Amino acid sequence: MLPNLLPQFLVGLILLFPHAIMHAAGLSFLGFGLPPHMPAIGVLLAEAMRHISTGYWWLAVAPGVALICFVKLFDLLGGAAKSLTAPKTSQE
Numbered sequence: 747m748l749p750n751l752l753p754q755f756l757v758g759l760i761l762l763f764p765h766a767i768m769h770a771a772g773l774s775f776l777g778f779g780l781p782p783h784m785p786a787i788g789v790l791l792a793e794a795m796r797h798i799s800t801g802y803w804w805l806a807v808a809p810g811v812a813l814i815c816f817v818k819l820f821d822l823l824g825g826a827a828k829s830l831t832a833p834k835t836s837q838e
Contacts, residue, residue, distance in 0.1 A: 753831035761824035764817040771813055787813045 767787075773779035774788025782789055787809045794806035 753827075757824060757827045757831055760820060760827050763824075764820045767813070767816055767820070787816075 770779060770786070771788035771791070774786040775792045776788075777792070779788055780786045782793075790809040791806055791813075794802070794809065797805050
């Protein structure tokens with residue numbers, strides 16, 4: 747029974763990883779995550795938000811695009827893993 751559950755467990759982990767990234771970035775952005783001197787996407791976005799009003803809007807582009815790319819990458823990997831581990835149906 748356990749070998750049959752392992753692929754489903756791995757798919758579940760892969761699909762939960764984007765949520766973990768978004769939660770960590772959101773908490774860091776709000777100041778509840780890592781300390782400000784630690785490199786994290788949320789901290790980088792929070793620091794960039796302070797400079798947007800002075801015309802340095804592009805400081806938020808790199809961390810924002812990186813966050814979107816990481817989340818989309820793991821979402822696509824999870825979808826591919828889910829379709830690979832889905833039970834095959836026979837069509838007669």
